Amino acid sequence: MQEVIVAPAPPAATPQQPRKRRSFRRSAEPFGFLAPTLALMFVLMIIPVVLVVGYSFMDNVILNKNPQLVGIDNFVTVLTDSxxxxxxxNTLFFTIVSVVAHLVIGLGFAMLLNSPLIGNVARAIFRALYILPWLFTAAVIAVLWRMLLAPNGVVNFLLNTDVEWLASPALALGTVTFINIxxxxxxxxxxxLAGLQGVPAQLHEAATVDGANGWQRFWNVTIPQLRPIIISLTLLDLIWTSQQFALIWMTTGGGPVNVTEMLSTYTYKLAFSRYEFALASTSAVLVLVMSMVLAFFYVRHQRARD
Incomplete structure (x- = not known):
């Protein structure tokens, strides 16, 4: 009689297995939603940055099929270029003056709009007028100010002069800085203004009771309450202004005689005017390093603030 061998039945699924699957699905679900964005960032940001960093150590890139590794020669060439x-x-002057002026003018107008001495109608009118420059794009701003500052423009007509504001080597850098401000x-x-409206009125009342005058209340109450906002705005503006390109390119193009040449326009000209893509990549890497330093301090400040 032939012996029949019966295979053992598979072990029954324990209640823990479905629970683990559900837990895995819940933990993986956010990554599924983020996957398209992460893939897009990888293609449009990570890969280009890696390529540019690689090009900065090479020569004869993009247009030549035989690129050569040159090490840090490109960095030496760029850093020694006059x-x-x-x-x-120019970038340091443009950035520092713009950021300081943005802070001083912005704080002054914010305190004016927050003052109880101005009525609601006047406050609404002033708010609309003061915020108007923020509504324009860089192209509109460049065209507008080129027309106003032309030799036969409104500014020269009002001043009764014929100054070349954007073409004069002595005035061009100050002019584009003023436009950016x-x-x-x-x-x-x-x-x-949002920060001022969030300052508790009790602090000013307590300072007034203690005998503090207007300047003392401003310096010892208002400024400490606004300090986190001021630091964040300053760091962000330093990053944005140091990379300003559109306004400079559409007003002066970096001229005349390089008096308004910025790091952004310098890099652009290396790539698309002289077709020296390796040197342009090197300049872009240097700008990236400077921006990362500012970004590091911004992130550090935000973490400390949180």
């Missing part, structure tokens, strides 16, 4: 040094100095202060004004 135009790069001029662009760096005019275009950027509303961001500070709106943010600081």
């Amino acid at each position: 135009v790069f040094l001029t662009a760096t100095g 005019w275009a950027g202060y509303p961001f500070f004004m709106v943010s600081l």
Whole structure:
């Protein structure tokens, strides 16, 4: 009689297995929603950055099929270029003056709009006028100010002069800095106005009872309450202003005689005017490093604030 061998039945699924599957699905579900965005960021940000960093250590890239590894030669070439040094100095002047002016003007207008001495109608009118520059794009701002500052423009007509504001080597850098100040202060004004409206009135009342005058209340009550906002706005504006390109390119193009050349326009000209993509990549990497330093301090401040 042939013996029949019966295979053992598979072990029954324990209650823990479905529970583990559900737990895995719940933990993986957010990554599924984020996957398209992460893939897009990887394609449009990570890969280009890696390629540019690689190009900065090579020569004969993009247009040549035989790129050569040159190490840090490109960095030496760029860092010793007189135009790069001029662009760096112009960028520092343009950025620092713009950020300081944005802060001072924005805070002044914010305190004006927050003052109880102005009625509701006047406050609404002033708010609309002050925020107007923020509504324009860089292209509109550049065209508008080129028309106003033309030799036969409104500004020269009012001043009864014929100054070449954007073509004069002595005035061009100050002029584009003024235009950037005019275009950027509303961001500070709106943010600081929101901060001023959040300052408890009891603090000012207590300071008044203690005998503090208006300046003392401003310096010892208002500024400490606004300090986190001021630091955040300043760091963000430093990053944005140091990378300003559209306004400079559409007003002066970096001229005349490189007096308004910025790091952004310098990098653009290396790539698309001289077709030296390796040097342009090197300049872009240097700008990236500077921006990452500012971004590090911004993130550090935000963490400390939280």
